[in-house]
Amino acid sequence: xxxxxxxxxxxxxxxxxxxxxxxxxxxxxxxxxxxxxxxxxxxxxxxxxxxxxxxxxxxxxxxxxxxxxxxxxxxxxxxxxxxxxxxxxxxxxxxxxxxxxxxxxxxx
Amino acid sequence: xxxxxxxxxxxxxxxxxxxxxxxxxxxxxxxxxxxxxxxxxxxxxxxxxxxxxxxxxxxxxxxxxxxxxxxxxxxxxxxxxxxxxxxxxxxxxxxxxxxxxxxxxxxx
DNA sequence: ATGAAAGGGGACAAAAAGGTCACATATGGA
DNA sequence: TCCATATGTGACCTTTTTGTCCCCTTTCAT
Numbered sequence: 001x002x003x004x005x006x007x008x009x010x011x012x013x014x015x016x017x018x019x020x021x022x023x024x025x026x027x028x029x030x031x032x033x034x035x036x037x038x039x040x041x042x043x044x045x046x047x048x049x050x051x052x053x054x055x056x057x058x059x060x061x062x063x064x065x066x067x068x069x070x071x072x073x074x075x076x077x078x079x080x081x082x083x084x085x086x087x088x089x090x091x092x093x094x095x096x097x098x099x100x101x102x103x104x105x106x107x108x
Numbered sequence: 109x110x111x112x113x114x115x116x117x118x119x120x121x122x123x124x125x126x127x128x129x130x131x132x133x134x135x136x137x138x139x140x141x142x143x144x145x146x147x148x149x150x151x152x153x154x155x156x157x158x159x160x161x162x163x164x165x166x167x168x169x170x171x172x173x174x175x176x177x178x179x180x181x182x183x184x185x186x187x188x189x190x191x192x193x194x195x196x197x198x199x200x201x202x203x204x205x206x207x208x209x210x211x212x213x214x215x216x
Numbered sequence: 217a218t219g220a221a222a223g224g225g226g227a228c229a230a231a232a233a234g235g236t237c238a239c240a241t242a243t244g245g246a
Numbered sequence: 247t248c249c250a251t252a253t254g255t256g257a258c259c260t261t262t263t264t265g266t267c268c269c270c271t272t273t274c275a276t
Contacts, residue, residue, distance in 0.1 A: 009126055016124035018117055035252060047235050068243040068252050076198040087191045090184040155265050176222050176273040
């Protein structure tokens, strides 16, 4: 059976929080500083730092220090790896099986 | 900005646990009863029932009752929905941007 | 019918996650 | 230099999650 990479878990857990997903969504457009990000959510700067810590730990955010500022960049590579191992294998013929058993119904 | 469906969160949270991911992996091959699943993990039947409850709540598992048995089927549709909204948009040009800034390096 | 087997609900304890605060460090500019 | 700005660490509290247990219901076979 296909085995799970040890750090897949960190990526999944990082994605499990809506604030962190929203942060990634913001970083998709451009890198942002920690304070900038904290100002956009109803949590304190320290709370944002914890979230960023989780994201960095999972490899989803790369840090670039520029003077006294810290720019947080999105790194989409872990998401891509995860998609290869976990998303695509689930898209195959399971739907057909469910349809055949009448547990799922075609839309419309 | 793209908005998140209210139940995306349930799917992400369901996927955040390694036991639950392993269960989904098992169900990819065929549907299994609760007791069967519980016997394959180092947790009690009750613990497995809770995990299945989370998966059912997220729509990732569909239940078929057959006599006194309950067959848990994988439903890959929520994973597919999630992939469309969250995985693919992250695969676009962010890598190029990171490479251009020297924050990422080509393999090999 | 009656007993064994499979499944489910609710209470509850332990562990992990999410959040805040106080305090400390580093940087850029007047 | 001197100070405002931006960030980082550790302790701490609260909520959520994870797992176990007891007890009950349903179903199948004898």
